[in-house]
Amino acid sequence: DTGVSQNPRHKITKRGQNVTFRCDPISEHNRLYWYRQTLGQGPEFLTYFQNEAQLEKSRLLSDRFSAERPKGSFSTLEIQRTEQGDSAMYLCASSLASGRQRNTGELFFGEGSRLTVL
Amino acid sequence: AQSVTQPDIHITVSEGASLELRCNYSYGATPYLFWYVQSPGQGLQLLLKYFSGDTLVQGIKGFEAEFKRSQSSFNLRKPSVHWSDAAEYFCAVAALFGNEKLTFGTGTRLTIIP
Numbered sequence: 384d385t386g387v388s389q390n391p392r393h394k395i396t397k398r399g400q401n402v403t404f405r406c407d408p409i410s411e412h413n414r415l416y417w418y419r420q421t422l423g424q425g426p427e428f429l430t431y432f433q434n435e436a437q438l439e440k441s442r443l444l445s446d447r448f449s450a451e452r453p454k455g456s457f458s459t460l461e462i463q464r465t466e467q468g469d470s471a472m473y474l475c476a477s478s479l480a481s482g483r484q485r486n487t488g489e490l491f492f493g494e495g496s497r498l499t500v501l
Numbered sequence: 502a503q504s505v506t507q508p509d510i511h512i513t514v515s516e517g518a519s520l521e522l523r524c525n526y527s528y529g530a531t532p533y534l535f536w537y538v539q540s541p542g543q544g545l546q547l548l549l550k551y552f553s554g555d556t557l558v559q560g561i562k563g564f565e566a567e568f569k570r571s572q573s574s575f576n577l578r579k580p581s582v583h584w585s586d587a588a589e590y591f592c593a594v595a596a597l598f599g600n601e602k603l604t605f606g607t608g609t610r611l612t613i614i615p
Binding site: 386387414416423424425426427428431433438439474476478480489490491492493494495 | 510542603
């Protein structure tokens with residue numbers, strides 16, 4: 384399977400615990416995005432990387448959230464001291480961007496990691 | 502800031518009937534518009550996109566969308582739906598230049614009845 388892979392697919396945790404999600408993008412893709420989707424809503428942008436550099440972070444990403452992409456390949460999203468409001472589907476997507484300004488347009492999404500905070 | 506409105510939360514159509522899902526966008530410059538579909542247990546999949554040229558865009562699975570700048574709309578259509586089209590459909594907008602940071606609408610859930 385050469386698509387975007389996310390693990391774990393479902394995580395149930397107690398409030399106050401830390402959780403980490405992993406995303407493996409399509410291998411040749413240089414851009415990686417994290418989105419969050421809550422029930423009845425569309426995905427909301429959290430952050431994105433170009434290679435290993437984190438280039439933009441949404442205001443939705445509080446200090447308890449941290450994302451890394453250490454070698455420009457896989458990425459992790461860690462949530463510290465989880466709260467019930469963090470319960471959501473966390474989506475990862477990747478794309479191949481050229482050096483030109485025009486964006487390529489298409490994001491390839493993984494199946495998501497669903498977080499339930501009790 | 503860019504935004505997308507999908508006025509219909511839920512639409513039910515009969516199998517074989519035509520379909521139109523509405524999408525209105527707000528963006529100050531030339532928009533880059535998308536329709537994605539999300540089926541249960543699957544990731545979002547791109548149906549089609551528009552950024553210039555012919556305002557009628559053809560996509561996968563028999564879908565098409567028409568960009569109307571005067572109405573700030575990008576409605577999705579299909580002449581005859583199949584039971585397998587039941588899913589959640591999201592319209593999204595991005596800046597034409599820059600990264601693929603998408604702003605999504607709230608989605609329209611499509612139910613197909615026999």
